[in-house]
Amino acid sequence: MAAPNCVFCKIVAGKIPCLRVYEDPSVLAFLDIGPLAEGHLLVIPKDHAERLEDMPTDILAHLVRQLPPLARAVLKVTATDSYNLLQNNGKTSGQEVPHVHFHIIPRKAADGLGYRWLASSYPAGRGEEIRRQLVAALA
């Protein structure tokens, strides 16, 4: 199902052009038009879903099975050996188009890309408390 005014739904429908790399009945992969690096790919479900948690899990599993061959193709074409797989959910995460998309971003040394790795640590007991809350939330 397409959502009105969704850019990616319009790309799926062919109403907005894209550089298509792979397509099957439920998944589309195309070049990001504002790439972080040459070969930066977007992989999306054809049916509209805003976030990872909104996707039917069968479609999600099928989409993810396409990622390894797509990543291998990106590595080959860009002559790189590394990439980030990134998928943002929610405005605060940096998600700009509210239609699930996986980024495959090939990486080269000193390219200035990557995640801002501001690591911290848990005060004594806090990690265990968070763990307990997470287990309870999953129950």
Next chain:
Amino acid sequence: MAAPNCVFCKIVAGKIPCLRVYEDPSVLAFLDIGPLAEGHLLVIPKDHAERLEDMPTDILAHLVRQLPPLARAVLKVTATDSYNLLQNNGKTSGQEVPHVHFHIIPRKAADGLGYRWLASSYPAGRGEEIRRQLVAALA
């Protein structure tokens, strides 16, 4: 199968402690010990695989099916509505432990986290050229 000297294989085997949040026969989720935010989770296959492309696709599909409920639990416990799903492959990508791991990183406004979004664009014809090469690499 475990790899010798792999920290995550040792965690799977219980030889190194962790704060376990979820476990099934092929997948383990636990708190990152150097979290970027409270509730920062790592989700890994129990069998050793260095990169996404090395994983048996059935295990990959199974792992990814666990991500939505885990993400929902993280959002609930951390009272956030956004998160990044990140998975790094290769040293240049920032992968520090050579055992596949998916990061679920909950996000809050002005937390200083996120991907360095240095977008560019393709010169005329270059995107189509890359697209053609990718399609050929997939064939």
